[in-house]
Amino acid sequence: MWEGGPIPGELGVFPGYLLARLGEASRRRFAAALEPEGLHPRHFGVMTMVAAQPGMSQQRLHEQTAIDPSSMVAVIDELQARGLAERRPNPGDRRARTIFLTKQGQQTLQRVRALAAEQQREFFAALSAEERRELHALLRKLADAAT
Numbered sequence: 001m002w003e004g005g006p007i008p009g010e011l012g013v014f015p016g017y018l019l020a021r022l023g024e025a026s027r028r029r030f031a032a033a034l035e036p037e038g039l040h041p042r043h044f045g046v047m048t049m050v051a052a053q054p055g056m057s058q059q060r061l062h063e064q065t066a067i068d069p070s071s072m073v074a075v076i077d078e079l080q081a082r083g084l085a086e087r088r089p090n091p092g093d094r095r096a097r098t099i100f101l102t103k104q105g106q107q108t109l110q111r112v113r114a115l116a117a118e119q120q121r122e123f124f125a126a127l128s129a130e131e132r133r134e135l136h137a138l139l140r141k142l143a144d145a146a147t
Contacts, residue, residue, distance in 0.1 A: 026123055047084065051101055061099065085102060
């Protein structure tokens with residue numbers, strides 16, 4: 001399961017280390033799952049947010065995803081170049097642009113969400129359904145407390 005080898009006992013007593021190690025393993029697996037689609041996890045995050053809230057500004061996307069502003073411009077440029085997203089003028093602010101998924105972007109996101117779901121099922125297969133629900137609730141609690 002661990003791409004980096006067994007967990008050293010001296011470090012395995014620290015939950016933060018385990019979370020970091022699991023996060024890195026999950027990130028690598030997800031990036032590999034997206035690679036055949038020509039996408040990066042950042043693309044998935046932006047597309048997911050835009051699908052949920054069409055017309056978001058680049059600034060709002062930056063705030064919601066924690067992708068730095070210069071990288072956000074590049075991510076949206078890449079999505080736009082691939083025909084997955086488009087910028088439109090913001091009716092309330094001539095200087096700002098809003099982001100929308102194209103029909104192709106919506107179809108791609110649907111396909112990639114299925115890949116993400118499969119990757120998650122495989123990654124958490126060692127846990128029962130109840131354990132997965134409990135882990136998710138605990139992680140949400142920690143994430144909410146950390147913000």
